[in-house]
Amino acid sequence: MSDDDLWLQMKKLQLQKKLLAMASKKEEQLVKPKDPYEVVKPLLEERADEVLEAARAQFPRVADAVVKELAKLVEAGVLRRITGPWLMGLFTRLGFRPRLETKISVISDGRTMDLKEKIAKSLRGEE
Numbered sequence: 001m002s003d004d005d006l007w008l009q010m011k012k013l014q015l016q017k018k019l020l021a022m023a024s025k026k027e028e029q030l031v032k033p034k035d036p037y038e039v040v041k042p043l044l045e046e047r048a049d050e051v052l053e054a055a056r057a058q059f060p061r062v063a064d065a066v067v068k069e070l071a072k073l074v075e076a077g078v079l080r081r082i083t084g085p086w087l088m089g090l091f092t093r094l095g096f097r098p099r100l101e102t103k104i105s106v107i108s109d110g111r112t113m114d115l116k117e118k119i120a121k122s123l124r125g126e127e
Helices: 003-031 036-043 048-058 060-076 084-093 115-124
Strands: 105-108 111-114
Touching: 036 060, 048 060, 048 084, 060 084, 105 115, 111 115
Parallel strands: none
Antiparallel strands: 105 111
């Protein structure tokens, strides 16, 4: 064999190696399904992430089923954004109302404080 033949054979083997690596990488992408939560997460707006986390904590099976269906709608191009009120309404219509932690804040003396703290101060006579 001449040097040119050896060089060509070596290049051919390198090209085959690259093609095999690309094919295996493509198979991994096809086999590995996307996590539905990761598909939905970028579209969550206006406290929708809080609603979803509360739902996942309180109703894990229902929340997972809802996320799977939402991911299908996102991938189909039907949904472009998911807001907190819309998601809360969806869970409510399904019969599951996630309870969110609610805080009421007031501004007093130039600083923001919880209403609970404000009432406690006024009862102690610190105002």
